[in-house]
Amino acid sequence: MCLSVRRRPLTAALLASTTCLGLLTACGFSSETGTDTGSSGSKASAGGGSFPVALTNAWGRTEVKEKPVRVATVSDGDTAIALALGLVPVITPDVEDGDQVAEYKQRAIAKLGEKELKTYDDTDGTDYEAIAAEEPDVILGVNTWDMDTDYAKLSPIAPVVTFADKKQSDTLTWQERLKTAAKALGLTEKADAVIAANEKALKDAAAAHPEFQGKTYTYSVVHPEQITYMSYADQDPGVFEQLGLVKHPRSKDYSANKNGVSLENLDELESDVLLMTYPFGDEGLLSASDLETNKLFRSLDVVKNKHFAVVPSENTLASAIAYPDALSAPWVVENLTPILAKAVAGK
Template identity: 45%
Template sequence: MRAIPRLTASAAVAAAFVAALSGCTASPESDTDTDASTECGVFPYALAHAFGESVIDEKPERVAVVTDVDLDIALALGIEPVIYPAYELGAWQEEAFEERGIELDSYDPADGIDFEAIAEAEPDAILATSGWSLDEDYEKLSAIAPVIAYTTEEGLDAMTWADRTSVAGCALGLEDEADAVIAEVHDAFAEAAAANPQFAGKTIAYAVIHPDQITYSSYEGSDVSFFTDLGFTLPEIASEFTADNSGLSKENVDKLEADVLVIGYPFGDEGLLTRDELESDPLFQSLEVVKRGAYGVIGDDVASPIAYPSPLGLPWALEQVLPVLVDATD
């Protein structure tokens, strides 16, 4: 997922086009509807979330999404959104579009969420469980249609991909579909773990080479379920890192030591170090994990679905990464 830049649309513009949407089947946000249910899929449905409450009067037929993780959730649930942000599609998304033969309306997210375009799409609900800028965007989005937002006051990162999928399923009247999708993904990882018992108990370090730093992505508290669901564990040194302190310099790459090391280079030549530069570094070469050949490199397009997991991206990423992990633990 690519984080959406800060918005530039004005509140005045938002108010002008919202007035034209009074005929939508789902009502805007309300905290006065005492008849709304909190039971999954029972409408009117009241979703309590980090910004208050959204009341959805009827099962939504027209759903807008504001991030590509939410696009993944919608597609996984069998929904064709009425509009989505036109980031460059990942391979897993392209496959879904091609398999289903669908073409969707989109907007350019370069300047943030296009509120007017979303309003013109007349959604019954807006799926935004992964809305990175909801603290700024929520009020304008909720004036268009009920927002299915992340539900924890602790913030966006407190929800797992399965939590997001489940919340979306409840609010969209697709609880059974959400449960089936979640179970399918869990089963895929369970099968991969069972087929590779050598993963069990091995420590793993996962790093991504960003333009400004080597990022220790598998710190304690991060969502490393992609690896732990396969049986891996984190090394003790993972506790030294946090979301706000995850950077490594070239001089302390020794902290990447683990039973298995996986690195992604999604920025290529724009990264702090290229693959050739890092692999030719004497300190990196001195790591025991590198000497053992327990070091693997994931494809440039895999870092995103690992960092921003979704029910659509995870199975695809598993297919790409599993051979790397097998080689590293052979």
């Protein structure tokens, strides 16, 4: 499942991945979004431009009577959707706790002719008054865990586009969320183009690096309480596998509920390629230097032969891998493939 959530600090987001299946998921598109595609005989979803459009959601039914111009968002993922569809949100949550705006989002903002977005402080949750003040035509909320609280207060402001079932706050792929939003915005064809562009970026990168094909990999995250074996067998295929790598056979011994690797069993990380990330810094179970000077860790063939690499978290790459969105794939490929290429080559 693809975990696309309201923007949280990277460390909190990756902490959640110890029990959720979001970390490696590049999220393939599923055909079931649970949305109603039209109202009063309208064929809005088919061509992506006819209105009114009606969408069933977990709290009722949203009707968008005319093509929206002013769009507000209630999560970072919703902001990515708006930007991917060529829309600058009139207001969006700010970036929390000193996290930087991801480079790929900043590129999209600049491409649309803006330097930065107008934001509200969401430290205490969604700022309904700030959203209302911007008089949006529609509010995107397909990437949030807070809609159960927010819907009643947002719906009087403007039509709220969100998921059809509360469980879908966790389970919808980014493609499904994008398509749901696009229906309400009259931009279905644009959404299809966005999905195709993301898929092409991954396919082109895989074709450019045939040396990745069939190499086994282990991806592990150093959390505060454990070293987490994230590439377990039941984990959905993610960006690593879309680029040609395959899970190590040992991955069958791990699952979402059994994913800790003790310091005494670091040899469990052995693979053709070992990828680690340290999103918690000094708050992790151990630092990068502590692990990489560990005698057992240094004895691993994958480490001795230099097929080991670190996926950086400070530039939001680890977060973008964990929580793919409608904008991220080309940037992830741009930043991840050089790391993988060096690791595969043993450089």
